[in-house]
Amino acid sequence: EIVLTQSPGTLSLSPGERATLSCRASRTISSNFLVWYQQKPGQAPRVLIYGASTRATGIPDRFTGSGSGTDFTLTINRLEPEDSAVYYCQQFGSSPYTFGQGTKLEIQ
Amino acid sequence: EVQLVESGGGLVQPGGSLRLSCAASGFSFSSYWMHWVRQAPGKGLVWVSRIDFDGSSTTYADSVKGRFTISRDNAKNTLYLQMNSLRDEDTAVYYCARGARFNDYWGHGTLVTVSS
Numbered sequence: 001e002i003v004l005t006q007s008p009g010t011l012s013l014s015p016g017e018r019a020t021l022s023c024r025a026s027r028t029i030s031s032n033f034l035v036w037y038q039q040k041p042g043q044a045p046r047v048l049i050y051g052a053s054t055r056a057t058g059i060p061d062r063f064t065g066s067g068s069g070t071d072f073t074l075t076i077n078r079l080e081p082e083d084s085a086v087y088y089c090q091q092f093g094s095s096p097y098t099f100g101q102g103t104k105l106e107i108q
Numbered sequence: 109e110v111q112l113v114e115s116g117g118g119l120v121q122p123g124g125s126l127r128l129s130c131a132a133s134g135f136s137f138s139s140y141w142m143h144w145v146r147q148a149p150g151k152g153l154v155w156v157s158r159i160d161f162d163g164s165s166t167t168y169a170d171s172v173k174g175r176f177t178i179s180r181d182n183a184k185n186t187l188y189l190q191m192n193s194l195r196d197e198d199t200a201v202y203y204c205a206r207g208a209r210f211n212d213y214w215g216h217g218t219l220v221t222v223s224s
Contacts, residue, residue: 033209044214044215096167097155
């Protein structure tokens with residue numbers, strides 16, 4: 001099983017700043033099948049990035065995914081209050097398709 | 109419009125069984141792999157199970173293997189999760205989600221509570 005470790009656990013930033021979220025895998029994720037989701041309280045997750053770096057439909061270009069192999073990053077530029085959420089990475093390279101434990105982003 | 113609507117959640121005693129359903133509409137259901145993902149109250153997302161286009165291939169998380177069974181009825185555009193031998197730690201919101209290499213559409217979830 002591939003273990004995904006996200007850091008930091010919580011990130012507190014101000015509007016307009018840049019957020020950098022990390023997702024590290026215990027072994028190489030094949031074909032970079034790494035996905036990022038955003039989840040707000042009481043809502044289902046929403047896909048942001050798939051294939052490590054491809055933005056999903058309707059996702060603004062403030063959201064950027066990068067990385068390969070075992071180290072992946074989600075960067076959110078020009079933070080807005082609506083970006084407050086928990087962000088999860090998930091790998092689809094091999095079953096079980098594990099999630100990271102999440103990073104809580106607070107915009108103050 | 110793509111829609112996934114889960115149902116079948118509720119309160120069940122430890123050791124009991126429950127069957128969840130996920131009704132799909134707005135897309136060609138038989139063309140997509142489908143997943144179940146769960147989230148315990150206040151906790152993170154946990155992948156549970158996946159089924160391929162026609163049900164010929166399924167995979168499970170170790171924590172549910174041998175107790176849960178994923179299936180689908182493409183004629184009814186419905187995904188199922190049969191949950192047996194339920195434990196306290198199975199308490200969670202269960203989501204169904206569409207996709208092979210990423211989940212682009214999710215249902216709203218159905219709450220399963222395992223408690224005596």
